[in-house]
Amino acid sequence: MGTHDIIFNGIAAFLTLSIYTFLYKDNPFYKFAEHLVVGVSAGYFAVILYYNGFVPKLIVPLWEQGKLYYIIPAVLGVMIWTRFSRKWSWISRFSLAFYIGSGAGIAIPLYLQNFVLRQLSASMLPVGISTWPMITNILIIIGVFCALTYFYFSKEHTGAFGASAKIGIWTLMVGFGAGFGLTVMGRVSLLAERVVFIRDYLNELFRYLS
Amino acid sequence: MPSFLFYSSSWFDFNRINVFIILGAFFIFVIYFIWQAKAGKSLFVRRIAGLDAIEEAVGRATEMGKPILYISGIEDMDNLQTVASMIILGNVAEMVARYEVPLLVPICVPFVVTVAEESVKQGYMKAGKPEAYNPNNVRYLTQEQFAYAAGVNGIMLREKPAANFMFGSFYAESLLMAETGLSTGAIQVAGTANIHQLPFFVVACDFTLIGEELFAASAYLSREPKLLGSLKASDLAKFLIMISLIVGALLETFGITRFTSWFFVR
């Protein structure tokens, strides 16, 4: 590592440890690192959005390529800015309506196809007790059915229906437990990488100083 | 000339006729139940535990003289959870306006700020307190996920709200915010359909709305015909899905795959 890397990696290590000081309690080091990350990310995103969104999607087509129909989305975009005016904010509703309407129109059929129908057809599994996959299929079908009864809002959870909903919530909790375990793994991974980074940096620092 | 004018894809994709039929049927259910709700027919929705806690939390905030923090997730308005969150925000704003408690709403996505402002303003107007609405309380922080969490944590530690409501779409920042809120002693009610974040809300919050309960909450709180009608329609759709699942599994067991393959888009 050269001097340049030592300095910048040192700043990264310092900021990492500053954020970790929050584990004890809030303090100026954490506040400094927090404000720095909020400010830098906002500034970075603004620049990225300008050069990767605004310029190639509006400025270039309109000014350099002469595609005048880009004025329509540009006007819709400007209409959103009328939100800041008390008198003219009603104009932004047209843009909002177009944005929400087109978004819903594109998303809804595909979500139904991929998140409902495909999953439903994949859950219609043959059941039996002759093979282990058939036994696990029973568990899948019971789990899906009972979880659906938990989210049925038109009937109180009483009697057999309530028992089914109870099995449903237990199925959900088993799933949440698995998700929790995976999340702990994910968080530990982030910690592990930071610790390895700090360890390697300290090794390089001692090597550099000696 | 725009390039899309040259593409020769058909106007109707017959491979997706099943999607069209099911979507059409669902739309009919929704319209029917909305019509029923508007006609004044009583549509039963079971009590959702956790929603009663919202009013209790608002009352507690009034007693303590502390603000309420409302977090609407980190996704844009194209995410249905954010839409549901905005509806709940409107109801919470109405409640908050009646009790005259400050409502802080830090937002992650720029576009959502406009919708949140509208929801909060409408809530205050419904409560008859439009002058109490403070637009500075609905503020954009940053679109960066963990920077947003850091900002919200800062607000929790500095403002020390009495209640934190977290409704919407959350990812890895959920536990960061819920844990910080827990450490400040605030009462916390959360709801999300992102199942990998639910374990954290369940352990760190006093009440959690799981998955679709978030969407049902908006109907339960507002009792608005459109929301109630949509909820009843989705319940009917769920019932049909449950029946289809059992029928499909039985048919598959006997080797009849035609029923299952109808749901599959080629």
Next chain:
Amino acid sequence: MDNGKSNLYDWMMNLDRRWVYLVIGVVVTLTAIAPFKVPVYVTPEVRNIYNFVESMEPGEVLMIGVDYAPEAMAELHPMNYAITRQCFAKGIKLLLCCLHQNGPGMVEQVIAQVSKEYDKVNGVDYVYLGYKPYPAITILAMGQNFRIPFPEDYYGTPLDSLPMMRNIVNFDNVKAIINISAGSATEYWINYANGRYNAKLAIGVTGVMTSDYYPFLQSGQIFGIIGGMKGAAEYEDLAEKGGYISSEKDQLTAFKSMPIQTTTHIVVILFIVLGNVGYFMSKKKK
């Protein structure tokens, strides 16, 4: 005696979280100073992706959608490196894009380093399309023609002037898509790329998101999942056995974090047991 026991159970239930942080910090530091080797068991869902890339012929195109920011680097960078090295070693061409605003730097870091290792040329062996906002719209547009959302690559070169892009129009011309993501972009890839255009899709996601996408593996909408750093370690293990990466060159970054993962998980399990024992015994007392 009873008072002593109930105090112990209360202590177990109400243990200050800072003790937990301290113990984990000590365990992690000790393991980092004195690491040991941990065997990694490769799961079928990771092996599916490796075998698919192995089955590709030189000259075929694989698309990698890189949709993560530096905070997810720890889990996703290792799998990104391993897949990129395997592809370049086999002569597979790469088409990369980024749908996360902080992701462009992630792609650049990987592609700049690995292309140098294998003497790969931009525009001939790989093309980096760059970043565009609104993943849903971008993926839908790419399904028609990559040139709609990306008329130029990340470096400002028109796509039509790049030799690699001559016969590549849309998803039909890539063998598969591997999406490496830490956010909602994966959902858009499944919904639009696979759902709308039937593109062959595999995903590499953070540990948190992994359980969310197993239903899509079961339904066949994706053909593999690399889940978190453990998944990345599995892929690195396979890639090392295949001769694509080497521990001597310090290329097994996820693999070498497995000892820390193991010891920390043991500590977390012990604390969970401690807390639950305290909870149930306190409840029993009442």
